[in-house]
Amino acid sequence: MSNSPAEFAIEPIQKNNTNTFPFDPTNPDDWSNPPTTLQGAIDQLARRRQEVILGGLGPGGVFYPNNYIGPGFGSYSSAYVNAYGSGSGFYRVTQAGILSHFSVSNAVPPGSNISIDLQIAPSANPFLFVYSGVTITIGANNYVASNNADMLSVNVDDIIALYNPSFFVGYSPSTIVVTAQFLPNL
Amino acid sequence: MSGSIYAFNTSRYEIAAQLKTKATLTSGQAVKLVEFPSTSGFPVLKLDPATSTDAILGVVPIGTSLTEAVPSRIVGLNSPLIPVLMAEDAVAGDYILVATVDGKFKKAKGADIAQAQLLEDTKSANVGWAKPVLFKL
Numbered sequence A: 001m002s003n004s005p006a007e008f009a010i011e012p013i014q015k016n017n018t019n020t021f022p023f024d025p026t027n028p029d030d031w032s033n034p035p036t037t038l039q040g041a042i043d044q045l046a047r048r049r050q051e052v053i054l055g056g057l058g059p060g061g062v063f064y065p066n067n068y069i070g071p072g073f074g075s076y077s078s079a080y081v082n083a084y085g086s087g088s089g090f091y092r093v094t095q096a097g098i099l100s101h102f103s104v105s106n107a108v109p110p111g112s113n114i115s116i117d118l119q120i121a122p123s124a125n126p127f128l129f130v131y132s133g134v135t136i137t138i139g140a141n142n143y144v145a146s147n148n149a150d151m152l153s154v155n156v157d158d159i160i161a162l163y164n165p166s167f168f169v170g171y172s173p174s175t176i177v178v179t180a181q182f183l184p185n186l
Numbered sequence B: 001m002s003g004s005i006y007a008f009n010t011s012r013y014e015i016a017a018q019l020k021t022k023a024t025l026t027s028g029q030a031v032k033l034v035e036f037p038s039t040s041g042f043p044v045l046k047l048d049p050a051t052s053t054d055a056i057l058g059v060v061p062i063g064t065s066l067t068e069a070v071p072s073r074i075v076g077l078n079s080p081l082i083p084v085l086m087a088e089d090a091v092a093g094d095y096i097l098v099a100t101v102d103g104k105f106k107k108a109k110g111a112d113i114a115q116a117q118l119l120e121d122t123k124s125a126n127v128g129w130a131k132p133v134l135f136k137l
Helices: A038-046
Strands: A050-057 A097-106 A114-121 A130-138 A144-147 A152-154 A159-163 A176-184 B014-019 B030-035 B045-049 B072-076 B082-085 B095-098 B105-107 B113-118 B127-136
Touching (some): A130 A152, B095 B127
Antiparallel strands (some): A114 A130, B082 B127
């Protein structure tokens, strides 16, 4: 495997208004910090954020109040985070890092604002799930929503589930997908 | 509980926890911290039922029980509303504090330091909504 510029030409490390497109490794503005060594370049490439899927529901999906969903992509949510036979399951963290740029898309927008809380548990133990402090709110009649303000530090074997904190308001988003961007620690 | 158990969702104020000694606590019973997890141990706080002389860490949430067997959750006192299990009849507005050996609440009396204020009339052995306070009568 060589380290030719073509292999770097995947996407910019950090977009800014002086980026060239496609990625040009000879343009310092295409790097968050222009590397001075090959190792520096490899480190920066390794630290690009990766889009990860935290969970969701499949076609016809229903997100009930006070329920959980996860990457099981079932057709309905679960009242219990570790319930058998419904749309829960967990996102497992396999490498320490930071989750950010939380995003939701749903095929059928809600009629009123819907909040989705990220709950996190250490040691892959669903009995330890607690609110992570991160909430994504889907506005009424919106197909997408973002939370670009919060960042969540995660460790190996943390697990994440998505929770509807309302006791009364559920909705039928059909297919809903919750993603985040993961930046691994070096 | 005269108000709905669904009046408020405490999930955003809950902490993973487990009892240290064998017991079963139900919604509204208060707990105290007895042991932090070690850095290499299982990452869950170890608690015991609070008594009248303890500073309470939180209470057991609605629909939850707390045992020594498996981790569960408590509601921290940073929650705007907490469920409290009363050991005597009280009414909305009464200041209350833990007064039994198993973390149940009674009305505070003169010179007591109240730990919560009831927000609804609550009979003995029932759970009611209260707001955390730290208030010397």
